[in-house]
Amino acid sequence: MEHNPPTTRRAAVLDTPGIETFEFRSAARRFASGVGVVAARWENRTLAKTVSSFTSVSLNPPLISVCIGSASPLVSAIHRSGCFAVSILQANQHHVSAALSAAGSGQAGTESLGIATTPSRTGAAVIDGYLSYFDCSIENSFQGGDHTIVIGRVIGADSTDGQPLLYFDGGYRSLRSLP
Numbered sequence: 001m002e003h004n005p006p007t008t009r010r011a012a013v014l015d016t017p018g019i020e021t022f023e024f025r026s027a028a029r030r031f032a033s034g035v036g037v038v039a040a041r042w043e044n045r046t047l048a049k050t051v052s053s054f055t056s057v058s059l060n061p062p063l064i065s066v067c068i069g070s071a072s073p074l075v076s077a078i079h080r081s082g083c084f085a086v087s088i089l090q091a092n093q094h095h096v097s098a099a100l101s102a103a104g105s106g107q108a109g110t111e112s113l114g115i116a117t118t119p120s121r122t123g124a125a126v127i128d129g130y131l132s133y134f135d136c137s138i139e140n141s142f143q144g145g146d147h148t149i150v151i152g153r154v155i156g157a158d159s160t161d162g163q164p165l166l167y168f169d170g171g172y173r174s175l176r177s178l179p
């Protein structure tokens with residue numbers, strides 16, 4: 001039994017000007033997530049960006065994905081170097097997230113922003129004080145609209161005890177247990 005809406009109806013909805021972006025953003029803001037930093041090294045600089053699009057994709061082989069705005073120089077740094085790392089941030093690292101999501105921060109290296117990193121096995125950079133990290137070589141990448149979906153094969157990972165930084169409805173949050 002097919003449940004897909006007719007193509008013409010779907011096209012009409014997506015073509016409605018102004019509505020789609022607003023509704024899309026409002027709905028997406030209701031998705032609570034952890035906060036990660038994707039980083040890659042190229043030409044002696046560490047380019048990094050705050051992301052919430054991290055997903056664990058596959059266990060065997062171990063794969064993860066992130067979606068990065070295709071115009072970002074980080075995307076070409078990942079493609080050229082062939083590797084990248086995703087650091088999952090702790091609750092007390094909201095300043096790192098803010099610095100690496102500020103407009104134009106995608107052009108700057110972490111060094112110039114004063115953010116301490118340590119080289120991972122692949123040569124990508126891990127944010128000091130991480131909650132966990134995934135060190136990856138590129139498995140694949142695809143265009144997804146204006147973003148690039150990067151699939152990474154995890155060749156190194158580590159985790160520590162701590163509290164995650166959370167992001168919901170445009171603001172940072174921390175975890176609270178339910179009774």
Ligand SMILES: Cc1cc2nc3c(=O)[nH]c(=O)nc-3n(C[C@H](O)[C@H](O)[C@H](O)COP(=O)(O)O)c2cc1C
Binds near residue numbers: 100
């Ligand atoms: C919590 C949070 C999550 C974000 N997630 C993503 C993401 O998954 N992919 C992405 O491309 N940008 C994401 N952004 C936006 C980028 O971090 C930000 O636009 C970019 O680093 C700004 O640099 P630029 O102006 O050089 O592009 C996120 C921002 C925040 C605050």
